[in-house]
Amino acid sequence: MSATIKDSVxxxxxxxxxxxxxxxxxxxxxxxAKIYAAARDVSALAASxxxxxxxxxxxxxxxxxxxxxxxxxxxxxxxxxGVNHNTALLAAPDLSIAKEEIEINYLAPLRLTRAFAPAxxxxxxxxxxxxxxxxxxxxxIMGSYCASKAAALSLTQGLRGExxxxxxxxxxxxxxxxxxxxxxxxPIPKMTPADAAxxxxxxxxxxxxxxxVGDMAKGLAAGLAQDHKAVEKQLASx
Numbered sequence: 001m002s003a004t005i006k007d008s009v010x011x012x013x014x015x016x017x018x019x020x021x022x023x024x025x026x027x028x029x030x031x032x033a034k035i036y037a038a039a040r041d042v043s044a045l046a047a048s049x050x051x052x053x054x055x056x057x058x059x060x061x062x063x064x065x066x067x068x069x070x071x072x073x074x075x076x077x078x079x080x081x082g083v084n085h086n087t088a089l090l091a092a093p094d095l096s097i098a099k100e101e102i103e104i105n106y107l108a109p110l111r112l113t114r115a116f117a118p119a120x121x122x123x124x125x126x127x128x129x130x131x132x133x134x135x136x137x138x139x140x141i142m143g144s145y146c147a148s149k150a151a152a153l154s155l156t157q158g159l160r161g162e163x164x165x166x167x168x169x170x171x172x173x174x175x176x177x178x179x180x181x182x183x184x185x186x187p188i189p190k191m192t193p194a195d196a197a198x199x200x201x202x203x204x205x206x207x208x209x210x211x212x213v214g215d216m217a218k219g220l221a222a223g224l225a226q227d228h229k230a231v232e233k234q235l236a237s238x
Contacts, residue, residue: 006031014081022197058108079109176216
């Protein structure tokens with residue numbers, strides 16, 4: 001099932017982030033009719049003929065319900081908001097980091113999708129979850145983040161099963177490393193947010209369900225298909 005960005009009405013969470021800003025720019029270039037740019041702090045988000053800044057804390061039931069009521073014309077929900085504390089599972093001093101990553105990376109997309117499901121069903125819309133290739137295999141130096149994204153990948157699959165019979169497409173984007181604040185301390189090759197946005201939307205418009213974004217993601221996906229345990233051991237060794 002393919003879909004086009006042209007004439008779509010989009011809500012994107014975490015709209016102040018680098019990937020979100022690149023996605024917004026690319027969607028405008030592809031003819032999106034309206035983009036609700038949702039973030040906890042909308043002070044840096046300028047309104048325009050296409051952009052509607054929307055204050056939204058994705059951990060808040062009240063904010064989410066208000067957003068769903070306001071943006072009932074949405075045809076595409078992009079769950080982009082995320083957090084990565086770059087912390088190993090046993091290195092964290094307590095469970096607060098793991099809880100925050102689960103809350104924002106897993107529970108928030110579930111909360112948003114539940115709230116927007118009636119509109120998406122009515123409007124024959126789509127959900128696009130911004131995940132990571134590390135949802136499929138754990139990198140122990142950021143093991144807590146990977147676990148939360150693995151939950152989000154399973155969520156994506158479960159939502160697809162529930163919503164596809166009701167005419168709503170559910171897509172997961174699995175990029176490799178992108179040059180954002182989250183990866184600032186990692187001395188590895190990274191793709192630009194603009195390149196990542198183009199590949200994500202190309203895959204979305206081509207009808208892909210699992211979009212592998214960038215050479216790193218495609219390479220790891222190929223390795224996982226060939227020998228999952230070998231890739232797991234390689235990442236565990238650093």
